[in-house]
Amino acid sequence: MADSLVIVESPAKAKTIGKYLGSKFIVKASMGHIRDLPKSQIGVEVENDFNPKYITIRGKGSVLKELKDASKKVKKVYLAADPDREGEAIAWHLAHYLEINEGDSCRVVFNEITKQAVKDAFKTPRPINMDLVNAQQARRILDRLVGYKISPLLWKKVKKGLSAGRVQSVAVKLIIDRENEIDAFIPEEYWTITTQLKHGDAAFEAKFHSLNGEKKELGSEQDVKEVILAMGDSAYTVAEVKEKERLRNPAPPFITSSLQQEAARKLGYRASKTMSVAQQLYEGVELGKEGTVGLITYMRTDSTRISPVAQEEAKGYIEEKYGSSFAPDQPRIYSKKNSNAQDAHEAVRPTSVLRDPDSMKEYLSRDQFRLYKLVWERFVASQMTSAVLDTMTVDLNVGAAVFRANGSKVKFQGFMKIYVEGNDDGATDEEKFLPPLAVGDVAEPEAVDPKQHFTQPPPRFTEARLVRTMEEVGIGRPSTYAPTLETIQKRGYVAMEEKKFIPTELGDLVIQLMEEFFPEILNAEFTAHMEEDLDHVEDGKEDWVRVLASFYESFEKRLEVAEEEMKEIEIQDEVSDEICEKCGRHLVYKMGRFGKFLACSGFPECRNTKPIVKDIGVSCPKCAVGKIIERRSKKGRFFYGCDQYPGCDYVSWDKPSIKPCPQCAGLMVEKRNRSGARLQCTQCDHTEEVLEDQDQAE
Structure with a gap:
């Protein structure tokens, strides 16, 4: 007979946890949030310390009745929503509905859904963390105030159906600013001279570097002619050879933003798809006789921290699979890339490195397998030794000109044996080998290729680039990147062309109005500061009502001015x-x-x-x-x-x-x-x- 009820967000998570806990526990799903602000009105009493007026989400009646009935049949109710602000808020709303004292030890959190992690979590339940809840409430109310106060203005002055959002508006402005940079860009001409050379049986290439002992930029065809004239019929004689070893370090394990970026680069996944598939891997997959197991840790995180247990397991696996030379003497510790990182959870990693991708393939869909393989390889590589590269730089005198050849080869693969981080431009790390060359050697020219180029404008934002930029400027947090990208497209403010964002006329118009009347909302530094304030609320260092009041004081004045001065704009269809x-x-x-x-x-x-x-x-x-x-x-x-x-x-x-x-x-x-x-x-x-x-x- 069950004596405890456990409530999680999803049926998949409930199924996995239920198998771990046994017959004494009933595990049910709330199907996400059960209460929210009403859609039909602002739902915030601004004059009453921003008191939110929550209502039950439509369609949740039968779920809530089932949870209420189940709670009456057990001695104890545990709330096991995800370990973040949203999860804490879900737990708090459930506690309110089920009449559970938020100060009771009813909250259970775990960073991975494995049998041991879940059982350990139930040994140390805690009260609901109201700092986390208040941080979530403050964000929700902030977004509601901006959306429900500015949007009606846009409806009245511009077009029905428009909306403004706190973070989404900054994201659209980033895209528009980039488009303006591209439009204003003036290409500049430049030239390169590449020579195909041969030494013995080996072919290699060298590029023009300097003239008369000084670095020279080739800005025109005349500059090229000057170099060719200075070269004359002189031989390509090796003047200097530099050889050295270079270490290349592995990338840290994934955080939410880097996972979304790398999945976009290597797998072509949209941010929303990455998070959806990652959620499936986190909540649990049926592994035959082993049962249902969560394959990765929680995927909404800004921390690169790894537990000592996981590091030790990875070290043992690496030594056994690849040899002791591939495992560092000391575990790798990665510093925080972002000073605003909360470090609340571990990095995204496999729950057990022993479940290698090949052994998991038969249990996973194609999308699940590809993402799991990416997470697994990135984590294992992050715990391996550095790669050692032999680099070689050769300068060749050709009359008064100097041509330079660069080459490298991998001396020791280290982490590169299983994984190399991608980049936004799709460039690959192609090895260029140089033949053994010594000062005084002469190389035979096979072809001289002067080529004209023009500088290119900055690239448009891909999803990966935009997520990286949002992270760098401090707007949004791990749980908000993917929804923000979805929202700005659904609103018609940006469109995708060849997987790159372009602003629409509508988006441009809305941002112009926002810039004129609500400049703070579009200011990335202001938005980043608001994110920091929310983080301080989460840490218990700041009062959430004070944060909202500070924002609303100037925002209310801006609203009054906009109401009076914003002109009506009629958008004519072409x-x-x-x-x-x-x-x-x-x-x-x-x-x-x-x-x-x-x-x-x-x-x-x-x-x-x-x-x-x-x-x-x-x-x-x-x-x-x-x-x-x-x-x-x-x-x-x-x-x-x-x-x-x-x-x-x-x-x-x-x-x-x-x-x-x-x-x-x-x-x-x-x-x-x-x-x-x-x-x-x-x-x-x-x-x-x-x-x-x-x-x-x-």
């Missing part, structure tokens, strides 16, 4: 030349989550919409009548299909090329990966590289 085939009216351009589309100007009487298609100049290989056009799927991904659809059902995820196959004249398609692009024939095995100027590639 009319297209296309006619609605359903009602005969003109179609107009609208902005949606995935960019522009066409909609009938007769809305809401006529709800006809059409995608904006782009002809890529290729005839359909299937019907030979239609043209291939670029389309978007419902999830925003580009694909290519025949414009005669549904008469012709040709479709391809790969972009067809105008160039026919030189061997069979068949259709060639573009295949892209992180190492570049290539054209591949759809009818024979012919492939060829797509030559791209590296400076033009993002």
Whole structure:
């Protein structure tokens, strides 16, 4: 007979924990939050110390009745929501509804859902931490005040359905500021001179470095001619050789932001998908005879800290699998990258390093396996020795010019044996080997290649770049990155093109108004300071009501000014030349989550919409009548299909090329990966590289 009730957020988590605790415990799920501020009104009594007016979330009645009935049949109720502010708030709301004293030892927290961790947690239950609850309440009320006070203004002055958010507005401004930088960017010309050289049987390359003993930038073709003239017919003679060892250290284990960034780079996952799959791995996966086990630790964290037990297990695994030379003498300790990091939880790591990815593969979906493998490899690598690289720099005199060749090779792999951190530009660490060279050696030139380039503007934000920037400037916290990125797209303030954010006209307009009337909301430093204040509330160093009052004092004055001075703006839809085939009216351009589309100007009487298609100049290989056009799927991904659809059902995820196959004249398609692009024939095995100027590639 069960004598204790345990309440968690999700059925998956309930299932996993229930197997660990046994028959004396009933484990049920609250299905997330049970109470929240009402949607129909602001729900905050500003004059009464910002008292929130919580109501039961619609649809939770049957869940709450089930929890209430179950609580009456047991001696003890434990609240085991996630170990963060949101989890603490869920526990607090449950305690209120079930009439549990928040000072009782009813709260149970664990950073990983494994049998030992769960059983240990139930040995030391604690009271609800009201500092954590108040930090969550303060954030929720802050966001409610900003959203519910500014949004009606935007509805009245601009357009219904608009909204403003505290963190989301700063994120949109970052994207707009970057777009303005790109628009204002003036390319500058520069040149490089690369020489292909041979010494014995070995080929290598060297690049122009200096002229007449001074470093020289090549800004024009005339500069190149000057260097070529100074080189004359002189031999490439080795003047200096520098060799040294260089250590390369592993990246720290994942925190939330770095997990989202690396999953975007290496797996192509959106931030929301990364967090969804990570939640599944955290809550538990069925592992055959072993039962349900949580495979990773809690995934919302800003700490790189690792428990000594996990470090010891990793050390033993590394020594047994790879040898003692791959395990450092002392465990690696990683300092906090961000001074604002709370260090409340461990880094994201596997709950046991002994569950290597290969042994888990049969139990996991493809998405789960790929993310688990990433987490496992990153953690194991973080506990391994540094890699040792032999580097070599060779200067070659050619008349009055100096050319420099750089090369390196891995002397000892260390952590690189299993994992190397990615980067935002998709560049790879290609080893460039140099032949054994000594001062006085002469290399034979095979080709001299002067090349013109132009400097490139800063790149648009990918999700990975935006998360990294938000972390660097201190806006948002681990639990808010993914929801923020989703929100700014749903509101139509930004769109995604080729996996990069671009601001919409609507987003630009809203941010202009916000900048004029609510500059503090858009100030990244101000927002970062607010995040620090919330952290201080969590630490018990600051009163949450005082934080809200300090913010609201100036905010209220800004609202009064905006109400009087903000002018009404009518957004006119851009009319297209296309006619609605359903009602005969003109179609107009609208902005949606995935960019522009066409909609009938007769809305809401006529709800006809059409995608904006782009002809890529290729005839359909299937019907030979239609043209291939670029389309978007419902999830925003580009694909290519025949414009005669549904008469012709040709479709391809790969972009067809105008160039026919030189061997069979068949259709060639573009295949892209992180190492570049290539054209591949759809009818024979012919492939060829797509030559791209590296400076033009993002």
